[in-house]
Amino acid sequence: MDTDQLIRTLAADNAWPRRSVAVALMLGLLAAAPVSLLMFFTEFGIRPDVMTAMRNPFFSVKFAVTLALAISAIAASLHLSRPEASLKGVGWLLLIPAGILAAAIGGEMMIPQRLPMMTRLVGKNSWICMIAIPALSLPILAGALIGLRHGAPARPAVAGAVAGMLSAGLAATLYASHCTDDSPLFVATWYTLATALVAAVGALAGSKWLRY
Amino acid sequence: MRERDDEWTDLMRSAISGDRVAYHRLLKAVTPVLRAAARRGLARAGQPADQSEDIVQDILLAVHLKRHTWDVSAPFAPWLFAIARNKLIDALRRRGRRIFVDIDDFAETLAGETPAERASPGEVAARLQSLPARQRDVLRSIAIDGASIKDTAARFSMSEGAVRVALHRGLTSLTAKLQGQ
Numbered sequence: 001m002d003t004d005q006l007i008r009t010l011a012a013d014n015a016w017p018r019r020s021v022a023v024a025l026m027l028g029l030l031a032a033a034p035v036s037l038l039m040f041f042t043e044f045g046i047r048p049d050v051m052t053a054m055r056n057p058f059f060s061v062k063f064a065v066t067l068a069l070a071i072s073a074i075a076a077s078l079h080l081s082r083p084e085a086s087l088k089g090v091g092w093l094l095l096i097p098a099g100i101l102a103a104a105i106g107g108e109m110m111i112p113q114r115l116p117m118m119t120r121l122v123g124k125n126s127w128i129c130m131i132a133i134p135a136l137s138l139p140i141l142a143g144a145l146i147g148l149r150h151g152a153p154a155r156p157a158v159a160g161a162v163a164g165m166l167s168a169g170l171a172a173t174l175y176a177s178h179c180t181d182d183s184p185l186f187v188a189t190w191y192t193l194a195t196a197l198v199a200a201v202g203a204l205a206g207s208k209w210l211r212y
Numbered sequence: 213m214r215e216r217d218d219e220w221t222d223l224m225r226s227a228i229s230g231d232r233v234a235y236h237r238l239l240k241a242v243t244p245v246l247r248a249a250a251r252r253g254l255a256r257a258g259q260p261a262d263q264s265e266d267i268v269q270d271i272l273l274a275v276h277l278k279r280h281t282w283d284v285s286a287p288f289a290p291w292l293f294a295i296a297r298n299k300l301i302d303a304l305r306r307r308g309r310r311i312f313v314d315i316d317d318f319a320e321t322l323a324g325e326t327p328a329e330r331a332s333p334g335e336v337a338a339r340l341q342s343l344p345a346r347q348r349d350v351l352r353s354i355a356i357d358g359a360s361i362k363d364t365a366a367r368f369s370m371s372e373g374a375v376r377v378a379l380h381r382g383l384t385s386l387t388a389k390l391q392g393q
Binding site: 001002003004005006007008009010011012013014015016018019020021081082083084150151152154211212 | 227230231232233235236239240243265268269272273274276277278279280281282283286290291293294295298302334336337340351354355356358360361376379380383391
């Protein structure tokens, strides 16, 4: 097939409907959500004292952090799915959840605490946290990558890592309702480690599957 | 250069809103620029220039299948050159060379520069053989025989919708096969 023939063929295919990357990503996430929800409710479940926990502002802060991570990583993923996208601005976006977390740590420092700092940081659930967040993330990461394959990222590994962060953000939102450790120090340590792990998996997967 | 870029952007806007003729004109217009840049990239990597047409076809397929990632409010040329650069690097890497490809390779190409096309059928044609029969028939009919979607539908007693589906799937799997080689 010579190039003129190929061009003619591509022009004939122009009527084919095109789906935006945003729609494809949403569909991927919607398809993955039931799997992670099922895993969450069969293996973990919402903590029994949730009604009391809601009176603790640091319980709510966990959701602010994880949702901020998920939303800013979704925005960053969509930006990075374009061939000519630059990394400029993406870093700032991902600093939003970090900023909320830093403010929360500062807030906790101002209030007298029953437990010493290291006890709050280590918590009771660090291992479960490190297993639950990556495990709940994996189906979401798969869905996100399937959706993002619709795009054409200039840097597939970076796009994959950000997809990992968005998956970890959503998974951590679920997990936060199970975990009884509410200290921002705990979140900053273990949630961050779990997110970094998922981001690394995402970077590897992205460098393989997000190339176009 | 600015005039050329504006013209491309206008054509792409029309193409995205469904204008097949504008799309055809656009692809025709960008091809010599892509070809010259591919040749330059190959030459710099010490590779024979006769592979440039494979790279051009690879770029055109990617442009086609990823055109929804172009932002209609942005200029077309930077988006096109980003894809072209990616595909050129990819092609050189597959041939065992790691090389830095300069974006200026594309931007600086003069419109008058139109090297001759290579005669041999190339990679796309070779991959065509491995497609499922129906996709191959439809692609051949439209690409090589120059038939319209309507004529192709009549020829294979398919609906026009089915021809469109086979055409699109054929182009998508061609691209996947080129990548997997």
